[in-house]
Amino acid sequence: MPASPVETPEPVESRTPKPTKRKNVRLITEGVTVQVLSDPDTPEAGEAMAARLADLGYTIVTVESLSKKYKTTTVYWSFPQAQKAAEALAQKFGWNVDEKPRNLADTVSFHVVVGRDES
Numbered sequence: 001m002p003a004s005p006v007e008t009p010e011p012v013e014s015r016t017p018k019p020t021k022r023k024n025v026r027l028i029t030e031g032v033t034v035q036v037l038s039d040p041d042t043p044e045a046g047e048a049m050a051a052r053l054a055d056l057g058y059t060i061v062t063v064e065s066l067s068k069k070y071k072t073t074t075v076y077w078s079f080p081q082a083q084k085a086a087e088a089l090a091q092k093f094g095w096n097v098d099e100k101p102r103n104l105a106d107t108v109s110f111h112v113v114v115g116r117d118e119s
Helices: 043-056 080-093
Strands: 033-038 059-065 074-077 096-099 110-113
Touching: 033 043, 043 059, 074 080, 080 096, 080 110
Parallel strands: 033 059, 033 110, 074 096
Antiparallel strands: 074 110
16 A cells, blocks of 8 residues: 555543444445544554445555454544545444544545454
């Protein structure tokens, strides 16, 4: 993955309810850019998630490590136009979804934080 100027500070874990997993969700991938953030102990989980999302049609901008572990995978949308795409992805896999915290960059459509549930 090419390096990018996307910031990688630590997001806080989402407190929103986890959506119900639904396989027949129509994903929105056109023009959607993604940053994947993963546990530093399992960098392969971040690379695997990036490959999985790329196979679905998302444009992966960067894969970065976090300094702490997260329990559940969460999709954080960066701006209102990306919310529906983030929610669709989260629903498909039963992941958490929320608006990004202020400390994450808004240069990608959304951030996928890989939790222990997917690593």
